[in-house]
Amino acid sequence: MADRGQYLFAVARGLDPxxxxxxxxxxxxxxxxxxxxxxxxxxxxxxxxxxGEEALRRNLESLPWLxxxxxxxxxxxxxxxxxxxxxPMRLVTICSDEAxxxxxxxxxYDGLATALDRVEGCHEWSVKTFAAPAPDxxxxxxxxxxxxxxxxxxxxxxxxDQRAAADAAAQVADVVHQELGRRARxxxxxxxxxxxxxxxxxTMVLNGxxxxxxxxRETFRSVAEDLASRYPDAGIDIRGPWPPxxxxxxx
Amino acid sequence: MDERRHSLxxxxxxxxxxxxxxLFKLVLTVVELVRQLMxxxxxxxVEEGDLTDEQVEGLGQGLMHLEEAxxxxxxxxxxxxxxxxxxxxxxxxxxxx
Amino acid sequence: MSDSLPARREGQALAQISLVDLLDRLLGAGVVVAGxxxxxxxxxxxxxxRLNAVITTVREDMPAPLTAGRGxxxx
Numbered sequence: 001m002a003d004r005g006q007y008l009f010a011v012a013r014g015l016d017p018x019x020x021x022x023x024x025x026x027x028x029x030x031x032x033x034x035x036x037x038x039x040x041x042x043x044x045x046x047x048x049x050x051x052g053e054e055a056l057r058r059n060l061e062s063l064p065w066l067x068x069x070x071x072x073x074x075x076x077x078x079x080x081x082x083x084x085x086x087x088p089m090r091l092v093t094i095c096s097d098e099a100x101x102x103x104x105x106x107x108x109y110d111g112l113a114t115a116l117d118r119v120e121g122c123h124e125w126s127v128k129t130f131a132a133p134a135p136d137x138x139x140x141x142x143x144x145x146x147x148x149x150x151x152x153x154x155x156x157x158x159x160x161d162q163r164a165a166a167d168a169a170a171q172v173a174d175v176v177h178q179e180l181g182r183r184a185r186x187x188x189x190x191x192x193x194x195x196x197x198x199x200x201x202x203t204m205v206l207n208g209x210x211x212x213x214x215x216x217r218e219t220f221r222s223v224a225e226d227l228a229s230r231y232p233d234a235g236i237d238i239r240g241p242w243p244p245x246x247x248x249x250x251x
Numbered sequence: 252m253d254e255r256r257h258s259l260x261x262x263x264x265x266x267x268x269x270x271x272x273x274l275f276k277l278v279l280t281v282v283e284l285v286r287q288l289m290x291x292x293x294x295x296x297v298e299e300g301d302l303t304d305e306q307v308e309g310l311g312q313g314l315m316h317l318e319e320a321x322x323x324x325x326x327x328x329x330x331x332x333x334x335x336x337x338x339x340x341x342x343x344x345x346x347x348x
Numbered sequence: 349m350s351d352s353l354p355a356r357r358e359g360q361a362l363a364q365i366s367l368v369d370l371l372d373r374l375l376g377a378g379v380v381v382a383g384x385x386x387x388x389x390x391x392x393x394x395x396x397x398r399l400n401a402v403i404t405t406v407r408e409d410m411p412a413p414l415t416a417g418r419g420x421x422x423x
Contacts, residue, residue, distance in 0.1 A: 066371070067367055070367065070370050070371055070374055071367075071370075073374060074365065074370055074374075088373075088374075090374055090375065091371075091374040091375055126369060145311075145315060147308060147311065147312075148307065148308040148309060148310060148311020148312035148313070148314070148315060149304070149307050149308050149311050150311070151311040151312075151314065151315045152293065152294065152297055152307060152310065152311040152314070155290060155294060155314075156294050156297065156298070159291075159294060190372060191372075193368055193372070197368050198366070198368050199366075239363060239364075239365070239369070240363055241363055242363055242365055245373035245374070246373055
C-alpha cells in the first residue's frame with residue numbers, strides 16, 4: 001500500500017469546515033479539518049511517492065508541477081481565509097499522519113496563536129514601485145561623438161543621470177513604504193522581483209507587503225492610489241486583498 | 252517570460268549551433284564586463300582631473316572604438332546587452348547597464 | 349494606475365495573485381532568475397535547506413522501524 005502523508009495548507013481559528021464549500025485538496029483528495037486546542041488544521045492526504053523527500057527534490061524543480069501545486073495550495077488557503085482567521089502554511093509542509101499534525105500544532109502553538117492574533121481581521125496588500133527603465137537607446141540614435149573627450153563627457157553625464165534617477169526612485173520607495181506603513185498593522189519589505197519573471201518592465205525598487213485591518217481598507221487603498229498619482233513615474237502597482245501570507249510565518 | 256523553461260534546472264543545449272552561440276555569448280559577456288570596468292575607471296580618472304587633454308582624448312577614442320567593436324560583435328550574433336547579462340542572485344546582475 | 353483591484357467574485361478568491369508573488373510567499377525564499385535560462389529559488393541550496401526542514405519534520409514523525417511492541421503501524 002502506498003505511503004501517505006498529511007499535507008498542511010493552513011491553520012485557522014473559528015473555522016466551520018462546512019463553510020469551506022467544495023474546494024478540494026491536491027490531486028482531488030478531500031480536505032480534512034483537524035480540530036486541536038481551538039485551532040483547525042486544514043489538510044489533505046497526499047501520496048509520498050509524489051510528496052516525499054526524494055520525489056520533492058525532483059518535483060520542486062519542475063515549473064509546471066510547482067505552479068499546479070502552488071495554485072491548488074492557494075485555492076485552499078483562500079477558501080479558508082474567506083471564512084476564518086487563517087495562518088497560511090508555506091508550500092509542502094507535510095506530516096506523516098494525523099497524530100503528527102497534532103504534535104506539530106502543539107509544538108507551534110504559541111507561535112500560531114500569536115500569528116493568528118496578528119492577522120485577525122486583516123488582509124495582505126502588495127504595493128510595488130519601480131524605477132523607469134534606463135533610456136539608453138537614445139545613444140544609438142545620437143550622432144557619433146566628435147572626439148574622444150566628447151565621448152567621455154557623454155558617458156559621464158549618462159552615469160550621473162543614472163545615479164540621480166536611482167536615488168530618486170529609492171526615495172520615492174521609502175516615502176511610499178512609510179506612508180502606507182502608517183495605515184497598516186504590520187509591514188514587510190520583500191526582495192524586489194526580477195523583471196524577467198514579472199510583467200513589469202522596469203527595475204522593481206519596492207516590493208512591499210502590508211497587513212491592513214479590514215476596517216482601514218478603504219483608507220489604505222485611497223492613500224495608495226493617491227501616492228500612485230503623486231508619483232506617476234514610479235509605476236506604483238497595488239494588489240489585494242490577499243490572505244496574510246507574509247505575516248503568518250513562524251520563524 | 253518569453254523564454255520560460257519547463258524545468259527549473261536547465262541542462263546545456265546539445266544542439267551544436269546553440270553550443271557555439273552560448274559559448275560566444277559567454278565570451279562576449281566577459282569582454283563586455285571588462286569594457287564597462289575600463290570605461291568606469293576612465294571616467295573616474297577624468298573626474299579626478301589629473302589627466303592631460305591628450306590623455307583624455309586618447310582614452311575616449313580607445314573606448315569609443317571598443318564600444319563600436321562590441322556593437323559589431325553583438326550584431327553579428329543578434330545579441331543585445333541585456334542578453335549578455337548574467338544574474339548573480341543576491342549580488343545583483345553582472346553588468347550594470 | 350493599474351486596474352489591479354478586481355471585484356470579489358461570489359464565494360471565490362479574494363483577489364488574483366500572480367505566480368511570482370505566490371511563489372515568493374509560499375516558498376519564502378524569493379524567486380530569482382539565475383544565469384539566463386534557469387529559474388532557481390534563491391540558489392538551489394535554500395530550497396534544499398527548506399526541504400531538509402520539511403524532511404526533518406516528516407522523519408521525526410516517521411515511526412521507528414519495527415521494534416518490539418510497536419508493530420501496529422504498517423500498511
